[in-house]
Amino acid sequence: MSSAYTPEFLKAMPKADLHLHLDGSLRPQGLIEMAQRSGIELPSYTVAGLYDLVFKESYQNLGEYLNGFQYTCAVLRDMENLEQAAYELAQDNIAEGVVYIEVRFAPQLMMDPARGIDFDRVMHTTNAGLKRAKDEYNAQPEVVSGAKPPFDYGIINCAMRMFGKKGFSPYYTQLFAMLRDHEPKQVIKTAAMEMIRASVRLRDEEGLPIVGLDIAGQEMGYPAHDFKEVYEYAHQNFLLKTVHAGEAYGAESIFEAITQCYADRLGHGYSLFSPEMIQDAAITDKEDYAKRLASYIADRRIAIEVCITSNLQTNPDIADVHNHNFIHMFNNRLATVICTDNRLVSRTTVTREYELALSAVDVPLKRLKDMVAYGFKKNFFAGDYVSKRAYAKQVLEYFDKVAAQHGYK
Template sequence: MISEAFIKDLPKTDLHIHLDGSLRIPSLIEMARERKVELPSYDEEGLRELVFKDGYNDLNEYLHGFKYTCGILHDPESLERCAYELAWDNIQEGVRYMEVRFAPMLHVNANLTLEEVLVAVDKGMRRAKREFNDKLLHNNSSEPPFEYGLITCAMRFFTGGFSPYYQKISEAHQYMPQRALYGLASLELARAVVSIRDKTDLPIVGFDLAGAEYGYPAEDHEEAFDFVHKHFMKKTVHAGEAYGPESIFQAITKLHADRIGHGYHLLNEEYIKDPSIEDRAAYIRSLCQYIAESRLTIEVCLSSNMDTDPNLTSVADHPFRQMKELKLSTTICTDNRLISHTTVTRELKLAVDHFGLSNRDLKSIIIYGFKRSFFPRDYRQKRIYVRRIIDYYKEIEKKHEVDVAPVNDY
């Protein structure tokens, strides 16, 4: 029996977590009051009843909460505070490496530049890292230090109402075809984050494509991803969340994806729309074979998928089961801690309870998170860090009297 206490003590990763979907409700309320941002309720119980619910009817209802979280993240202080608190929320449940992602252009305004957005988020994460790691040194602990990276998200689709930046770019290019405009904004972000990464010590480790998937194909953003690819930046792409295998195929072939965010509909033949694909089963088999052979990791978010797909009535029916049977590389993530009322510990416990994971399975999934991370330093340092994680994992196994499981490479 794998207990929740054991999972909580284990060193873990979260490679798919959105800053604006993972705030603390008391902090949201306090900052909204300070910034005169209107909320439907100013107490935690009211917000949980009206906005951040135990369950959602559809994706639109799920996304409604971002209206309020993004509404306060428009100054360095709020961004730093939320990043700092998010880092500590993860540290306190045993997460030792995380890659926090956000769309910086949603926070740019007349008083806040893109670089200032990135600096503010990094400042919060860095402060939490310093505090925790200094404590480890002081106590001469064998526990691995906390590390993190930043992932910047381009948007598949936007309107001028998304943010002041998107309003300006929409007004400046009124006669440009919409899909071309989306690609232009992504390319501008790509050029900016590569430049900022190269001239600063900010740990910008990845480039992502997020937002409405169906009807907004990855190929619109091909030039942006070509640019970051040629500048040695890793890529993760939201794909297969609201669309199917073809979206994942595009993420790999058009955007050079190193990891896939969600991949929920990877195995769903009904989501294949291209009439030229006559043998859908064969198409999916070939796609899965390619993903398996290349060890391209899928960032699985169980609770989030439960929240956004009304047809998924039990975690046990999530395609994660088939992904494991196919030996695909997977890591378990939260997506949005606030919106989905979850933690990494909870997500892993859901996987253990509903898919019958053994200690060996659990260990493989967790260690893969560290191995497939976009670690911000030298590869040799990454190997040393992962080795330290594995050694500490064994300590926790012994502490909880759990059989020491070997680590699989495949």
Template sequence: MSVFPREFIDRIPKTDLHVHLDGSLRLSTLIDLARESGVNLPSFTEQGLCELVFKSSYANLDEYLSGFAWTVKVLQSPEALERVAYELAIDSSAEGVRHLEVRFAPQLHMRGDTSANPRDAGSMRFEDVMAAVDRGLRRARGEINAARRHGEPEFDYGIIVTAMRFFTRDFSAYYRTFCDMHAYSPQNEIIRAAAIELARATVALCRSSDIQIVAFDLAGSEHGYPAGAHEEAFDYVHENFLKKTVHAGEAYGPESIFQAITKLHADRIGHGLRLFDTEMINSPEIADRAQYVRGLANFIADRRTTIEVCLTSNLQTAPDITDISKHSLGRMLENNLSITLCTDNRLVSHTTVTREILLAIENFAITPKTLKNIIVYGFKRSFSYKPYPEKRKYVRSIIDYYERLEREYGVLEDAEL
């Protein structure tokens, strides 16, 4: 029997630090935008899309990712991006999320003139994409905070700019142009150059606007596309004081996580699922794999590098994890790692932060003290746009509100499971 009343879980303040914009549309909005933009979906009903594309379970990672082909197609205008960002914030707030960090790859939505020349009427440059998403989130924040009840913490957001580990010219109009401009370069050089260009554009926009960009990310297939290939891009954002989060250990082993931290200066790790998987260590120089994993876990714990855990998503994309009890979250908690629970993709995974919390409570040794730590870590390790003194004050207000709810619902930190 859970020591947590369901209403308590519903009301506690939450974060979602790992959520992809293009994986978190409302189904009704996807259908609306497809009709408006002439995208021929496999079905134009919510039930049909759930049966054909956004399933309750997936055979493999490729099937899981197939839905993004449709969502990205409808997100090719500022109006569509603004609407989806706004709705994501509204939906997240409705379940108690008070700090939301939305990530996406702007280069998947850019098109037209990429030079410094005047834009043509149909172009959408980096700053246009970012401004549209920021407008949607900012509008939602204003409405949410205007309607909040007395004592509730304020809602805020941040935007994480994502570079791609892998792409082809068919991924977007921008990538087509970029590949054509580098027609005689090897693919790995083109991918690296696109990330560097994105890093420079991100820093420039941070300096010239009030768009709430808080971090830089790297996503995409790990196998064959190591994090270390993007050192130059991440060195650049690091030297310009941007925070970094890196998808690592999702489909590759502990070495990928170590590389993300040591070569890309990662402040947080996206997923980290394979942290303890010694069988996925490839380097012949690592003789004692168990010792390597222990050392890496201690290194992460000592640095307080936070892992963005996405339970449902991992279960859907890792065929070898047939039971949630085999997820590495249990060992992360045993090793006192700083973790936070996230959705990854609200639409593709059919999940919410509340559902992720309930999954953790039902399947792992989550005591009241453990849950409080997970929730508070989410706010403490968030990439806030606010100056640090303001962030500390905000986190204190979160802790005070959480403790008030503990008293109201009789949730005792020393209660036994």
């Protein structure tokens, strides 16, 4: 990788990560410690062993990529581990100049009703870890004086597109048993609606910074429109929306996310510039459809959460960053936010993702600042709009300061 900017500058400049899965972003050594503490069996108890067997540089397919989540989710059902993971995730981001994160996960994957681990406890525990890291960093003299922007965060709760009767989590297993006479799809939708109602309640009644709704899991066979009512509830309660769309399915899934689910942002959005991935037989001119949709998204400033390494690992057809559709997103002036997806599973950082993006496209400093700005202008900030604007302004002024210090003007 090479770009016009030094790794030192890219690490020092203020950044945001808006597509960051908690259960895919544990420290490898932290995972080992948590597993040993909780009696969870791992394929290896060394970092090198986990990298060799589970969290690889590259994967054969999406199934292999997702394999590691069985271990991370298992340890995160211990609330001590969950709090530690949230705390360490915030710390790791702060250490590389990331001053705003939106941490997403499916709370129901961590719930275990038989052990008293309900939705509220999972959410309060996660928030406690993130808040501890925030409070520690923001108490530093440089932050208190305003010389550096403070660290902040929001939590995005994910509904699952699909889950089985057994094995996904104790909560899902129990729900299927309770609703045994329901169609599986109805059980899945019931879980999603329960999750969004509880999210709004905790935000409004207890002040937790739950800022958005996402839907995650396999796109193929589980269209976003199945969850339209869930997204309508979020929409009607002023909860912002993102959708995993266009990761492994055609551009029609992106259109559906916008029109059926009121998406404020798009997770991945890769297939937008891959018309050959369109499968809807009613779309006869695929090139024109993709072109018009891209123009619409650009005009509406619907931000795309770009996760380059993750896409390279789960889509072997891309092969190289120079084949990634980020190039087309950039050339078509879309609002793109550089994100990690999963820091552990993809073995990456926000700095590394910027290095990848900038190695593929020649980005002038002004456009780089725009890319950074999208992370703060398109985030789902927990405060009001005036506070969000003031925070973004402070961050971008700091960007100018760091750029000048590194010789970029």
